[in-house]
Amino acid sequence: MAPPGIRTILFTANQIRDRVGELACEIDKDHRPDEPVQVVAVLKGSFVFVADLIRAMRTPLTLDFIAIASYSAGTTSPGEIQLLKDLDSKIEGRPVLIVEDIVDTGHTLHYLHNILGARAPKSLRTACLLTKPSRRAVTAPIDYAGFEIEDRFVVGYGLDYREQFRQLPYIGILDELTEPLR
Numbered sequence: 001m002a003p004p005g006i007r008t009i010l011f012t013a014n015q016i017r018d019r020v021g022e023l024a025c026e027i028d029k030d031h032r033p034d035e036p037v038q039v040v041a042v043l044k045g046s047f048v049f050v051a052d053l054i055r056a057m058r059t060p061l062t063l064d065f066i067a068i069a070s071y072s073a074g075t076t077s078p079g080e081i082q083l084l085k086d087l088d089s090k091i092e093g094r095p096v097l098i099v100e101d102i103v104d105t106g107h108t109l110h111y112l113h114n115i116l117g118a119r120a121p122k123s124l125r126t127a128c129l130l131t132k133p134s135r136r137a138v139t140a141p142i143d144y145a146g147f148e149i150e151d152r153f154v155v156g157y158g159l160d161y162r163e164q165f166r167q168l169p170y171i172g173i174l175d176e177l178t179e180p181l182r
């Protein structure tokens with residue numbers, strides 16, 4: 001049963017598992033089996049997705065984390081994006097896969113592409129579990145997208161509202177928000 005505050009379950013744990021498996025197959029097809037991919041998980045929201053995704057992939061890989069704080073100032077303004085934790089590893093000459101939970105305005109992904117692209121990786125691709133195309137303010141290249149959703153605030157499977165709900169095994173729409181989101 002959904003906890004208080006969750007109005008609708010958008011994607012069940014089974015639906016997510018199946019889609020993540022499909023994404024892993026697509027990613028495997030685009031990468032060589034003899035060259036490890038550097039997976040870059042964007043904290044915190046992608047931690048559940050990346051854990052499932054990498055276990056469904058056959059391509060060899062190494063995993064690193066990057067942490068971003070984005071203080072969005074609205075749909076069209078990038079607000080302020082701050083790098084809280086950089087990668088521990090070098091990515092020059094390596095195939096890189098950014099793993100994001102959700103692409104909303106696109107500012108975060110746009111920023112990541114700029115800073116990681118400047119480090120001359122061999123290739124730079126992005127996988128996101130969710131995307132809200134109607135909210136896009138800047139072009140953010142996505143190679144693998146799990147589900148397209150409407151402009152709704154969703155939680156669960158790593159996604160939070162004020163640090164809550166990350167542990168839900170499904171993705172749900174929040175019923176009532178105590179404070180404005182953006």
Ligand code: IMP
Pocket residue numbers: 045070072100101102103104105106107108109152153154155159160161
């Ligand atoms: P963007 O820079 O506007 O694309 O925002 C991306 C970040 O905003 C995501 O990585 C999430 O942390 C957060 N975000 C955007 N929409 C949602 C949502 O519906 N639920 C939870 N977090 C969200």
